[in-house]
Amino acid sequence: MHFLTLAAVKISRTPEDKELDNQIAEALKELEIQKQIETKNFMLDLAIGRCQNLQSSFSRAVNDGISELMYPYCASLEDPEYLEFDNRTERLREEYEAAVDCIRLPQGTIVEQYGDPLWGRFVVRDGKVFQRDAGPLHHEKRTKKAKRMVALPNYPRKKLYKSFEEYAEERCGFSFDEKHQGYGYYYNPNAMWDWYSIGGRWPELFLVKDTCTEYSIGERSWYNSDKKTEAPEGYMWVCAARKKDIAWKTMQEWINQKATEYFHKLEQMFLAGKADPDFHGEVVPAGVLHWGELVYRKNSTLQDFLEEYGISKNWKYPIRPHDIVDVDQWLSRGDSVLDTESGNYTSVDWRSCIDKYIDDMGEDTVLVAVDYHI
Known part of the structure; x- marks a missing residue:
């Protein structure tokens, strides 16, 4: 939003910086001429907008001042000064110890229904496998593909992964953080944009x-x-x-x-x-x-x-x-x-x-x- x-x-x-003002004005003229030729070039529109925004020393100072104000509130900030570590180790271990609905593929591989490679396209219902969003009506259906699969409800995750580390890293995509001795990610708690x-x-x-x-x-x-x-x-x-x-x-x-x-x-x-x-x-x-x-x-x-x-x-x-x-x-x-x-x-x-x-x-x-x- x-x-x-x-x-x-x-x-x-x-x-005043007349030299820079003139350079930006000249660049703007060239972009506007190019825009007359490439009328639907979105990148040209962005470049023109940036030049218009920086035409005077005052507007450039505003641009720099806002950049400095907004910096601490950036959601993708990588500056350690503003970041905190969200340690997900305990939650991941609870998930690893739990059971989840799984599906045995025709070639014998067992996978989670909402994991790679199915990602929820096939699901377990009443001990059987159904294909979601199937056919012209986009209903759950026992298609030929689904019938070749075997439902494994409440299958222990421990049987799927060799170790907790494999689950945390390969299934969930977390890296082990040496400083906090756990799995998680860094984020900006003050993120606003x-x-x-x-x-x-x-x-x-x-x-x-x-x-x-x-x-x-x-x-x-x-x-x-x-x-x-x-x-x-x-x-x-x-x-x-x-x-x-x-x-x-x-x-x-x-x-x-x-x-x-x-x-x-x-x-x-x-x-x-x-x-x-x-x-x-x-x-x-x-x-x-x-x-x-x-x-x-x-x-x-x-x-x-x-x-x-x-x-x-x-x-x-x-x-x-x-x-x-x-x-x-x-x-x-x-x-x-x-x-x-x-x-x-x-x-x-x-x-x-x-x-x-x-x-x-x-x-x-x-x-x-x-x-x-x-």
């Missing part, structure tokens, strides 16, 4: 004046690469900027204005009983569907709609991040905190947490929209 995290980085004034992108699905999170010089447009996701969100006159949408440059009030007013216009459009379609020709959805008795999601509900009010798709008047900062990350912490919606007086854990008021977090940061702090997957 993809989530939006609000990243806060401290970036000092970045000196296996892939991320600056901007990504949220390349237009912050509104800044079009005279702003310190911002980043990030890299757009493939599915919104051609999407361009309208901005009020004199402003532009970006995915990274300093707190002091973000037009929070204008953002809130503009988002609610557009949400109000969208509500009335949906309401008119519902009352008319049919969707507009360019609308990717349909009118149903319960309301209006858009891409399969019920976005307008029968008898809903504008206030109801704004609470769900607009920005509440109670919000100080008009953004909806799932997480917050900075040099000290990673906070997520749904986290709980310890009440030192009662000793109980209570859920975080996420909206208040966001507002207070941004309130407490310095005006020069850079806020970045990061699209991450886990």
Whole structure:
């Protein structure tokens, strides 16, 4: 799943590097010319996105700052400083001592039904072997192949493998760790992502004046690469900027204005009983569907709609991040905190947490929209 995290980085004034700016601009021109020829080249799209994201010294500093912030939370991290060992030896030994349904193949080899080479294509049922997903109906069936096999229910694993070590290494794929004297693997207990992108699905999170010089447009996701969100006159949408440059009030007013216009459009379609020709959805008795999601509900009010798709008047900062990350912490919606007086854990008021977090940061702090997957 993809989530939006609000990243806060401290970036000092970045000196201009005109030579590097020009090199990236030239590379971008060449890629765009090549794109006119190879219109469906996905790798070209990625390269263009990277170049666009690194066109200024500020955006390059943002890129480096986010890389440093996100590093400790990588799921595939190999840095020993952040890793812990998950010792599976005891569990593996319990499995080795247990019995499992096995199948004797026609040539005489005995294998586990969910191991190599069957991997569950043939299973034991009522003392017989059945082939799964067989025939046009994809049912379990006593096919000719299945009848040539012999079911061995509750067969001791000890008879299958010469030793516990063979089971752990060859059947389960674990290596023996000398340091911990056991079988297992290293993992990052703080892992939050296996892939991320600056901007990504949220390349237009912050509104800044079009005279702003310190911002980043990030890299757009493939599915919104051609999407361009309208901005009020004199402003532009970006995915990274300093707190002091973000037009929070204008953002809130503009988002609610557009949400109000969208509500009335949906309401008119519902009352008319049919969707507009360019609308990717349909009118149903319960309301209006858009891409399969019920976005307008029968008898809903504008206030109801704004609470769900607009920005509440109670919000100080008009953004909806799932997480917050900075040099000290990673906070997520749904986290709980310890009440030192009662000793109980209570859920975080996420909206208040966001507002207070941004309130407490310095005006020069850079806020970045990061699209991450886990």
